[in-house]
Amino acid sequence: MQHTQNKKDLHLSQLLAEFPRKHLIIATTIIITVFFFLLVMPSQIAQAKRISQPINLELTSIETAATAPQAEPEHPWKEVVIRKGDNLSTIFQRAALSAGDVYDVVNKSKDSKSLLRLQPGQKLAFQVDTEGNLQALQHIHNLMESTLFKREGDKFDTVHIQRDPEIRRNYKSAVISSSLFRAAQKSGLSQNLIMELANIFGGVIDFVYDVRAGDSFTLLFEEHYLDDAKMANGPILAAQFTNRGEVYTAYRYVYDDGSVGYFNDKGISMRKAFLRAPLDFTRISSSFNLKRLHPIFKTNKPHRGIDYAASTGTPVYAAGDGRVSKSGYSKANGNYVFISHGTQYETKYLHLHKRGVKRGQKIKQQQIIGWVGSTGYATGPHLHYEFLVNGVHRNPRTILNKLPKAKSIAAGDKERFFSQISGFQTQLAAYVNRQNLASASQLSNSSSL
Numbered sequence: 001m002q003h004t005q006n007k008k009d010l011h012l013s014q015l016l017a018e019f020p021r022k023h024l025i026i027a028t029t030i031i032i033t034v035f036f037f038l039l040v041m042p043s044q045i046a047q048a049k050r051i052s053q054p055i056n057l058e059l060t061s062i063e064t065a066a067t068a069p070q071a072e073p074e075h076p077w078k079e080v081v082i083r084k085g086d087n088l089s090t091i092f093q094r095a096a097l098s099a100g101d102v103y104d105v106v107n108k109s110k111d112s113k114s115l116l117r118l119q120p121g122q123k124l125a126f127q128v129d130t131e132g133n134l135q136a137l138q139h140i141h142n143l144m145e146s147t148l149f150k151r152e153g154d155k156f157d158t159v160h161i162q163r164d165p166e167i168r169r170n171y172k173s174a175v176i177s178s179s180l181f182r183a184a185q186k187s188g189l190s191q192n193l194i195m196e197l198a199n200i201f202g203g204v205i206d207f208v209y210d211v212r213a214g215d216s217f218t219l220l221f222e223e224h225y226l227d228d229a230k231m232a233n234g235p236i237l238a239a240q241f242t243n244r245g246e247v248y249t250a251y252r253y254v255y256d257d258g259s260v261g262y263f264n265d266k267g268i269s270m271r272k273a274f275l276r277a278p279l280d281f282t283r284i285s286s287s288f289n290l291k292r293l294h295p296i297f298k299t300n301k302p303h304r305g306i307d308y309a310a311s312t313g314t315p316v317y318a319a320g321d322g323r324v325s326k327s328g329y330s331k332a333n334g335n336y337v338f339i340s341h342g343t344q345y346e347t348k349y350l351h352l353h354k355r356g357v358k359r360g361q362k363i364k365q366q367q368i369i370g371w372v373g374s375t376g377y378a379t380g381p382h383l384h385y386e387f388l389v390n391g392v393h394r395n396p397r398t399i400l401n402k403l404p405k406a407k408s409i410a411a412g413d414k415e416r417f418f419s420q421i422s423g424f425q426t427q428l429a430a431y432v433n434r435q436n437l438a439s440a441s442q443l444s445n446s447s448s449l
């Protein structure tokens with residue numbers, strides 16, 4: 001988080017030095033954003049805080065907690081960090097506690113199993129009274145989880161403590177000038193979010209061949225905070241990708257059973273039977289078009305597929321669910337994998353550096369089946385990809401448009417779906433509008449300079 005902040009500052013100061021007027025626009029944008037957060041976010045933040053407030057694992061907060069009404073006379077806590085090779089006895093020794101105390105906690109408490117599996121880096125906190133008797137022990141698994149053993153008479157009560165992170169929402173957007181990968185990096189997106197973005201749209205956009213300069217994307221995603229420190233990114237809630245003037249928007253939907261999917265605003269799934277490009281395009285950082293091999297598709301021999309130029313070792317994905325029909329090596333194909341998808345469809349992947357699957361193996365869409373290479377008749381590292389329908393080679397880039405449509409949200413779930421995504425829709429739209437306004441005024445501004 002701090003890192004991003006620094007970057008922002010640097011960026012700002014450069015801008016200020018170059019274009020004083022931009023300063024105004026940026027300041028305005030910041031003010032609008034702050035107002036927006038003040039207007040929209042408080043209820044969420046407040047809710048998250050309520051959840052995370054009662055429990056605090058920091059030593060200082062444990063002391064605070066001990067001042068709660070039901071607490072007995074307060075005794076100081078002592079914290080010990082678990083080292084490699086430590087066990088309960090050695091740690092208790094370090095804390096000047098006896099073997100009897102170890103015995104009591106382990107045998108006179110419920111659920112003391114975790115104490116017998118201490119991990120280096122975890123902490124134990126002890127509360128000892130003036131007579132040197134152990135009153136409470138807290139096993140701090142990590143920032144989010146701990147177990148408290150508290151003396152009650154001659155036993156120890158066990159309480160599992162789970163802290164929930166405070167969930168905030170954040171936006172990122174970028175215009176692509178050389179590659180998706182670079183645009184995402186420049187906008188400060190983590191590698192995981194780039195992957196997630198690419199996965200969401202992998203069924204509708206061929207990120208290798210179809211992305212152009214001027215394409216853009218916007219993400220609304222969760223960030224998880226603990227005590228104002230960012231712990232992790234949460235999921236993408238909504239994403240918009242503008243590809244050659246066509247706008248694709250995807251919203252996250254959580255089913256009753258907890259499974260997750262991304263759908264457009266009409267409830268049509270973004271996940272299709274086949275990926276548009278069967279390889280990890282986030283790893284392809286070269287510029288598009290000229291540097292890349294052109295898509296070649298000819299029905300006459302010898303070339304009956306598409307070539308995706310990518311560096312050796314780039315993961316190759318199964319385009320769809322299926323079963324490995326062949327996995328082998330030949331002089332022409334090099335390392336190759338064939339996958340059958342039901343009775344009608346088959347996909348083929350040639351010149352692999354290494355194969356990752358065996359014949360007969362069941363495969364899920366986007367599972368890694370091998371890595372790009374230049375084995376067999378290949379002039380450089382690339383993936384040669386073929387798509388067959390009923391044994392006949394078809395152009396993978398156009399055949400997908402003729403395949404059956406992806407499934408939609410069931411009629412009975414529509415109401416639940418729309419109520420779940422409506423908040424995301426409003427927030428995403430508001431943000432995109434602000435971005436458009438800002439870039440429009442920036443444009444008119446710089447043209448007058």
Ligand SMILES: [Zn+2]
Pocket residue numbers: 303305306307383384385
């Ligand atoms: Zn080829």
